[in-house]
C-alpha cells in the first residue's frame with residue numbers, strides 16, 4: 713500500500729481547489745465580473761467582445777484562471793453570449809437552478825466555484841450541448857501567448 717496522491721493531482725490544476733473569501737474575490741475582480749462569477753448575474757446579451765472572438769486560443773475562468781474552453785469548441789449560437797459545444801473535460805461543475813420556474817442547468821468553474829453560465833441541449837453536433845457563457849466570466853488568451861498563472 714502506498715499513499716500516492718491521485719494521479720491527476722500532479723498534472724491537472726483543476727484537482728486543487730482554490731478557496732478565497734468573497735471579499736478577496738471582490739478585491740481582485742472588476743465589479744461586473746464579480747457580479748457574474750459570485751452573484752450569478754447574467755450580462756446583457758451582445759455586450760461581450762468575446763462574441764466576435766474568432767482567433768485560436770484558450771478561454772480561462774476570469775477568477776482563478778483555470779482553462780475551461782478552447783477555441784476549437786466555440787461557435788456562433790446567435791444568442792449574444794459566447795457559446796461552446798464542449799468544455800475541457802473535468803473543468804466544470806453543474807447544479808440545477810430554476811428560472812421562471814423552469815429547471816435549467818447552471819455550470820461553474822470546478823476550481824473556484826465561479827459561476828460561468830448555463831448549459832442547454834440545443835447545441836450543434838457532436839455533443840448537442842450549448843454552453844451559454846458570460847463573457848465577463850472568461851479571459852481569452854490567443855494561441856502563442858503565455859497563460860497567466862493560476863490564482864491561488
Ligand SMILES: [Zn+2]
Pocket residue numbers: 773774775776777778821822823824825826
Ligand atoms: Zn475558476
